[in-house]
Amino acid sequence: MSYCLLLLLPVSALTGWLLHVIAGNYFLNRYLPAQDAQLAAKAGQWAGALVNQSLNIEQKISDPALIEKAMPAIEQHIDDFLNVKLKEEIPMLAMFIGNKTTDKVKEVFVNQLKLLFPQxxxxxxxNLKTELDPEQIVTRQLNNQPVSALVKKQASLQLRQYRNAGLLLGLVIGLINLLFIYLIRC
Known part of the structure; x- marks a missing residue:
C-alpha cells in the first residue's frame, strides 16, 4: 500500500471539519438572523398564550375568597372614616350621628363594596391585560435583542464541539475509505 494513501486520513478529517465550520457559520450568521422576526413573533404568541392560560387574572382577582380576605382592612378604614375623619371634617354632623347610625352606614357600605368590588x-x-400584553412585550424585547445574538453568545462551546465532531466524522470516513481501498487492492 502506498504511503500517499495515508494522506487520505488528514484530508478527510480536514474536509469534515471545514464542512462543519462552513455549515455552523452559515447557520449562525445567515440563516438564524434571517429568522429573528419570525422567531420573536412565535415566542411572543407562545408567551401570551402561556400567561393567559396560567394566570387567568380575571378569575383570580374577582374570587370571593380574595374579597373576604380584604374585607377586614376595608371595614377598618370605613370605621376610621365614620368615627374619626367624618367627625373631624364635619363636626356639626357628629352631633346628630351616633354609634347605631355609624354601624348601619358601615354595614351598608360593606354590602355595597362586596357587590361593587368584583366588577x-x-x-x-x-385593563391590565390590554396594557401588559405579554405577547407584545416578548416580541418587542426579542426584536430589540435578536434571538441570533443570544444564540451566538450561548453556542460557542457547542459550535466548537460541532466542529470537532466534523473532524472526527471526516477521520472516520477517511478510515473507512482507506479500508475499502486496502480491501480492493488485496
Missing part, C-alpha cells in the same frame, strides 16, 4: 376588579384586570 371593579374585573375591569382593572381587563
Amino acid at each position: 371593579v376588579m374585573l375591569q382593572i384586570a381587563g
Whole structure:
C-alpha cells in the first residue's frame, strides 16, 4: 500500500471539519438572523398564550375568597372614616350621628363594596391585560435583542464541539475509505 494513501486520513478529517465550520457559520450568521422576526413573533404568541392560560387574572382577582380576605382592612378604614375623619371634617354632623347610625352606614357600605368590588376588579384586570400584553412585550424585547445574538453568545462551546465532531466524522470516513481501498487492492 502506498504511503500517499495515508494522506487520505488528514484530508478527510480536514474536509469534515471545514464542512462543519462552513455549515455552523452559515447557520449562525445567515440563516438564524434571517429568522429573528419570525422567531420573536412565535415566542411572543407562545408567551401570551402561556400567561393567559396560567394566570387567568380575571378569575383570580374577582374570587370571593380574595374579597373576604380584604374585607377586614376595608371595614377598618370605613370605621376610621365614620368615627374619626367624618367627625373631624364635619363636626356639626357628629352631633346628630351616633354609634347605631355609624354601624348601619358601615354595614351598608360593606354590602355595597362586596357587590361593587368584583366588577371593579374585573375591569382593572381587563385593563391590565390590554396594557401588559405579554405577547407584545416578548416580541418587542426579542426584536430589540435578536434571538441570533443570544444564540451566538450561548453556542460557542457547542459550535466548537460541532466542529470537532466534523473532524472526527471526516477521520472516520477517511478510515473507512482507506479500508475499502486496502480491501480492493488485496
